[in-house]
Amino acid sequence: MIAYARDVAALARKDLLLELRAKETVPAMLLFVVATLTVFHFALPQGTGRDASLGALWIALVLTALLGLTRAFVPEREQALLDALVLSPCDRSAIWAAKSLSVLAFLALAEAVALPAFGAFFSGVDGTTVAAVVLADVGICAVGTLTGAMAVAGRARELIQPLLFLPLAIPIVVGGVGASVVGGGKYLAFLALYDAVFVLLSWASFEYVIAETSYPPTPDRPAAARVYD
């Protein structure tokens, strides 16, 4: 368990370092979310009401997350680095966990700007909405990192990622908007349940998404021949 945590920490540190050097993803997410909220500010008619503006906030957050998720595996894709990571003896789910954590950090930064901007354009957000955003972030990053890994193997990866991710994000939007508009613990519990289910599913299935082979990471026993047909 400690070794697993160390692997996740090393891989997440690498992702944060790459972003610190390249400065590609977070600035784009910040600009995008502010621009989107500005567009909604002018697009929604005067007197539309708080409910519609909260819906617009959730659309902006999900699309901003999608922007970050689409770039999540770019360093690995451009230099075929998934081969090196897949060959390393670390548990392959550690790659997913680290990537999810780094995207979560980028998304949290974008939201630290987005929520005050929303307050300036529309109205302030309450504690329930903030709690919903935090819970939604976990689900978005868990599922989005898995779909990002699926998309990276394909040719039209920029098209595939939204097609895979957005249908899976519908429950997050339902839970998020419900928590923001209706309030109460029911929608927050729904988001927490989504997180629990999809974190577990993504963690367990990542190896089969990212790797064609499943040779043991360390030589616990003599290698056995495998038959392919």
Place this chain on the structure above:
Amino acid sequence: MLAARDLSKRFGEKRVFAHVDLDLAAGRLLLVTGPNGSGKTTLLRVLAGITAPSGGELRLPARSLVGYVGHEPLVYRELTPLENLTLFGKLYRVRERAERIGMLLERFGLWDVRHERVATFSRGMQQRLAICRALLHEPDLYVLDEPYNALDAAGAELLDRTLDELAPHALVVATHDPGRVERLATDRLELV
């Protein structure tokens, strides 16, 4: 160490290679040759455990025992050589990591540029770093796809000496310049 029976690989309808049989024990070097498009890279990816074959029987060692050099350097361009090797050293649980990394960087002439981003390196320097990455965890099986690619004369001689030292291990080397490793080859496979 490595054994294959009737190994084949297809991409859809296209057959890349078929009926490959081989046994490779420690102390042996398999030289893989063949023209462009004959399937050398795909075969080496299968033998490294990256790609699954389409048919046949294959015995590979655990992932921690394989060192792989591919067509791409497989290092992060925005990180420095030191950061790249530290990352992979942690993932491979390399003991006395700092000493091992320092020794490799020194040996392959990258010590003075250890804090510079790989993106600023020539392709030859990136290849040197790729070789360092493959050697880092002292694996038992080395799978080297065109390891002389982009190396200058000094780098190629350095790799010659390194291959001499790796002779007690099992090696699979694919190259367009077989003369370079002919003296070490104990087994040969020509793909057509």
